Amino acid sequence: MEEKEREWKRARTARSEYASDVEDVQAWLRAAELTARDRTLAPEPYRERLVATRAEVPNVADRVERLTRNARAIVEGSRDAGERQLVQSTVSALSEQFAAVCSELEARQAAVEDACDAVARFLTLLEKVLLWVETQRAFLARPLPLADLQEAQQKQTEYGNALKSCKQQAKNLADMAKEIEAIERVTSPGDLPSRLEAAENATVDVEKRLAKTNGLLQELAEEWERCERKLKDAGHWLEATSRTLETPQNAKKPLRDRLALREKLINDISTQKTKISYAVEKLNVHFGPDGVAAQSRGPEGVEAAARALGGSLDALAQQTGAQAVALAAALAQVEAYCADVARLRAQLLQAEQQLRHAAQPNYSPREPERAQQTQQECRERVKSLQSKIQARNERVKLLVQRGSPDAEPLRDA
Structure with missing residues (x-):
């Protein structure tokens, strides 16, 4: 139981x-x-x-x-x-x-x-991206004092290298997105997508700023290089022009050609000065309040070189202008002398005809003394005219050689 x-x-x-x-x-x-x-x-x-x-x-x-x-x-x-x-x-x-x-x-x-x-892995990549963003923001915040072309080119190289580093950050962001996809296949990624979006926005903002500054620096470097090249070309032109004016071959050219050359040079000097002024003005745009080099004092070296070159061009223009005035006056005298020679040759021809006529046997046969006197007067007249013609021809040669007018032109007595 x-x-x-x-x-x-x-x-x-x-x-x-x-x-x-x-x-x-x-x-x-x-x-x-x-x-x-x-x-x-x-x-x-x-x-x-x-x-x-x-x-x-x-x-x-x-x-x-x-x-x-x-x-x-x-x-x-x-x-x-x-x-x-x-x-x-x-x-x-x-x-x-x-x-x-x-x-x-x-x-x-x-x-x-x-x-x-x-x-x-996501957090490691995120740390790298945020560190890069912080580093580049500090880099962007640095001042850009640009004293010369070499410094501008150096800064442009630095910004170019910084811009190239964006590719690695783009890869890091892509890898972070892949990690989130892997997490989402298992469970919720939490706040990782929003952190990725914030990192992407920060990276895009920094990349835009780097690209903008890099582009402006590249434009500045190119403009600076063009400006210096124009200054150098203008300097070479000035030297070559000065040498041309001083060559013996130039002094042997006709007055009209020498005058035309100087008139052309006066226009060319003005063109050179305009080119220099325009080149410096375009360069200074980058140093204005909205320019990439606003923190710099300006291209002082370029401006000093432009002022010196402008002064040399002004001196050449003044010299060339004075020469042109002298050549124009000399040319006017040459033309006046040539006109005198033509007039005197006509008178000489007439005097020679009168001399031949007075030497004829039938000229005043009843007054031989009068015939002799007329012939003597005609010979003296011919000799005087020949002397005047020769004097003017010599003056023309001297004017052409000297390139300046006579202070006291020849005049008929």
Whole structure:
């Protein structure tokens, strides 16, 4: 009798433990499945939750083992075939579900570990990008004192190199986006997308500023180089022109050609000065309030060279102008002398005709003395005219050689 009572108590205890264990295991399985399929947590808290859930597995496994033992006892002591089948199917289903959930939890934890590694890689790349942004912003904030062309070219090279470094940051941002994609395949990336967007915006802003300054520096360097080249060309032109004016070959040219040359040079000097002024003006635009070199005092070396060159051109213009005035006056005298020579030649021709006429035998045969006197007057007239013609021809040669007018021109007595 006592033995039956003990068996009954054991059977009641087994049923009670079985029902409690089934309920608890099913509740844990439901919670574990929700944990395994959660996509709302960031990788690190999700890993902590998975670790905590997997830490409960040994205890749940013990419960599954106990309910399996109790189920066996229930099946052995039950005479109800339906109950036996229900208990066996419940135990089998719970065992399979428990094994499946444990496998899923293990796989999810491995995936979350990869996601945490992806977060670590993302943060490393983010740190590099933000450090680059900070460095370039400090670089952009530096003043740009540009004293000469070489310094402008050096700064342009520095900005060009900084601009090239943007490519690496673009690659880092692309890699960060890939890491977020890898995380999203497992769980929520949290605030990483917004941090990526902020990094992208900062990088784009810095890249735009670098590109703008680099472009302006490149324009400045090119403008500066053009300006110095124009100054150099103008200097060479000035030297070559000065040498040309001083050559003996130039002094041998006709007065009209020499005058035309100087008139042309006066226009050319004005053109050279305009070119220099325009080149310096275009360069100074970059040093204005809105220019890339606004913090500099200006291209002082270029301006000093332009002033010196302008002074030399003014001196040459003054010299050339004076020569042109002298040549024009000399040319006017030459033309006047040539006109005199033409007039005197006509008079000489007339005097020679008169001399030949007076030398004829039939000229005043009754007054031979008068004929002799007329011939003598004609000879003196011819000689005087020849002398005047020769004097003017000599003066013309002298004027052409000297290139300046006579202070006291020849005049008929």
